[in-house]
Amino acid sequence: MLKQRVITAVILAPLAIAGFVFLEGMPFALFVGAIVALAAWEWARLGGETTQKGRVIYALAVALLMVGLYRDTWPPEYLFTPAAVWWVFATFLIIRYPNGRGIWAGSMVCQLFGLVVLLPAWYGLVWLREQPSGLLLILAVLLLIWIADIGAYVAGKNFGRNKLLPNVSPGKTREGLYGGVIFTQLATLGVLVYLDWPLPDLLLGQLGALLVVLFSVVGDLTESLFKREQGMKDSSNLLPGHGGIMDRIDSLTAAIPVFALCWLLVGSRLG
Secondary structure (H helix, E strand, C coil): CCHHHHHHHHHHHHHHHHHHHHHHHHHHHHHHHHHHHHHHHHHHCCCCCCCHHHHHHHHHHHHHHHHHHHCCCCCCHHHHHHHHHHHHHCCCCCCHHCCCHHHHCCHHHHHHHHHHHHHHHHHHHHHHHHCCCCCHHHHHHHHHHHHHHHHHHHHHHHHCCCCCEECCEEEHHHHHHHHHHHHHHHHHHHHHHHHCCCCCHHHHHHHHHHHHHHHHHHHHHHHHHHHHCCCCCCCCCCCCECHHHHHHHHHHHHHHHHHHHCCCCCCCCHH
């Protein structure tokens, strides 16, 4: 297992870095779109689609929607705002689970949920890449999630006592959540002080970082909920030793549109 993880990481990491660094415009949209289409194929299974044909059709439908969004150049708030509403709703789903599952259980509803999970995340990356210093903005949201993961792991391993949501993800603890928040808040504070942001902007930046991190946890737990419903450990085996695409991007599906919405609302002033 460890050997598979290492080999997969060695092959894919340089490709991912090269795609984010060197691609812009349509090539970048296609690069990210290919990843999201594979994630859509996995999501169809998470939503209860049992046939390979059905999963492929769902992935193609998501791909066509991405093409349409790119060609028509939709205003970003048309996607980021519904995404934010969805992730608030998803928060209630995971908190109440398994209560209330009758509202959404069923492949059609779950696959509709997949659209608001995947499409705004794709559009958010494409939109951020087109902004001034777009690559730095993408790096910022990625670093937030990585630092949150490190903080959660350290705090959970050393101090984890109280389960966060055992019905959804038995391994996560409240202490891990607090650790992820504290690590990211300290890191954000250090960066913003270094950049010499004035106090009002600094506080706004801290609040934005907090929202992104909290919703990234919701994204992670939401995928865990759907996997639990289907009795799955991983979303697929596309990445040997690492599970599936969704297992690697579940946090980002929530973090990216929330980060992009925050930047859309205040970025012009802060930038």
